[in-house]
Amino acid sequence: MRSTSGAPLTRLGFDVGGTKILGVATSDGGAAAQKLREVTPAGADNLVDTLVAMAQELASATEQVTVGVGMAGLISTAGVVTVSPNLVGVDGATIGADLSAALGMPVSFDNEVNCAARWEVQHGAAQGIRHGVMVAIGTGIGGAFMVDGEVLRGANGLAGEPGHMIVEAGGRACPCGRRGCWETYASGSALDRLAVERLGPGITGPDVTAAARVGDVGAQAVLHEFSHWLALGISNLCVLTDPEMVVIGGGISEDWDLLAGPVDEHLGEMLIGRTAESRPAVVRSEAGELSAALGAALGGAEGDSAAFGNPAEVA
Numbered sequence: 001m002r003s004t005s006g007a008p009l010t011r012l013g014f015d016v017g018g019t020k021i022l023g024v025a026t027s028d029g030g031a032a033a034q035k036l037r038e039v040t041p042a043g044a045d046n047l048v049d050t051l052v053a054m055a056q057e058l059a060s061a062t063e064q065v066t067v068g069v070g071m072a073g074l075i076s077t078a079g080v081v082t083v084s085p086n087l088v089g090v091d092g093a094t095i096g097a098d099l100s101a102a103l104g105m106p107v108s109f110d111n112e113v114n115c116a117a118r119w120e121v122q123h124g125a126a127q128g129i130r131h132g133v134m135v136a137i138g139t140g141i142g143g144a145f146m147v148d149g150e151v152l153r154g155a156n157g158l159a160g161e162p163g164h165m166i167v168e169a170g171g172r173a174c175p176c177g178r179r180g181c182w183e184t185y186a187s188g189s190a191l192d193r194l195a196v197e198r199l200g201p202g203i204t205g206p207d208v209t210a211a212a213r214v215g216d217v218g219a220q221a222v223l224h225e226f227s228h229w230l231a232l233g234i235s236n237l238c239v240l241t242d243p244e245m246v247v248i249g250g251g252i253s254e255d256w257d258l259l260a261g262p263v264d265e266h267l268g269e270m271l272i273g274r275t276a277e278s279r280p281a282v283v284r285s286e287a288g289e290l291s292a293a294l295g296a297a298l299g300g301a302e303g304d305s306a307a308f309g310n311p312a313e314v315a
């Protein structure tokens with residue numbers, strides 16, 4: 001495996017989440033030719049070792065590659081993991097720079113939902129969209145805002161973290177150390193907890209969606225309650241940014257067909273100044289849980305301006 005000097009043959013992209021790492025190999029960035037999944041280890045060194053092993057499995061030693069990494073958490077424009085509440089032992093780490101040193105080639109490094117939004121605009125559900133919101137719902141909730149066709153970065157590169165906007169003052173404790181954050185009510189982990197609270201010990205979010213799919217009334221009631229929290233956060237994002245479209249990514253997007261109706265119903269009650277016709281479309285990511293890894297692969301190939309390293313700088 002070596003850094004490309006001409007046209008890239010294989011673009012590797014990684015999505016590092018709270019529970020799993022998804023890796024893809026793609027030639028054009030549009031679809032994954034290969035994919036890999038590993039459990040996210042604790043600690044920055046173990047994480048870099050796992051990414052190196054995955055890169056070596058996805059590309060042969062002689063293949064020309066580019067590498068991009070998207071990671072859950074607040075990633076500064078300098079490539080520092082400022083804080084990543086759902087990963088263990090990575091705060092303050094420079095995962096992109098460390099992986100670059102380990103592989104001996106440039107690595108782009110960005111927030112994983114910024115990566116997903118990039119993919120949705122170039123290849124997915126948001127093609128042609130200039131004002132959009134991406135919400136990735138997995139272990140936690142990540143986000144990205146598209147404003148006038150550009151991903152909103154903010155003063156420090158930390159913009160777009162709706163999972164930690166507070167939707168219930170003094171509410172549930174969040175891994176970030178505060179209380180009442182949106183992701184404690186509307187993430188995949190939150191659905192797991194709601195399932196136990198409403199239906200009993202050992203019941204998981206996937207159990208609920210499977211039961212709702214075959215008409216279980218109790219499971220459908222849990223999803224209706226869960227969709228209230230989803231819509232509450234989405235409505236807050238809409239009053240702030242007036243998007244044309246909201247794209248839902250992450251693991252929850254796999255079951256968006258079950259949630260879209262109830263969420264739209266709640267949004268109809270929550271959104272001000274919008275009619276049924278002018279409400280933003282809330283749609284599922286076209287690549288589902290792969291959009292962040294594919295978007296990271298695009299970043300690696302393009303040497304994104306906010307990314308660590310630049311393919312032109314390392315031979």
Ligand SMILES: [Zn+2]
Nearest residue numbers: 164174176181
């Ligand atoms: Zn939080």
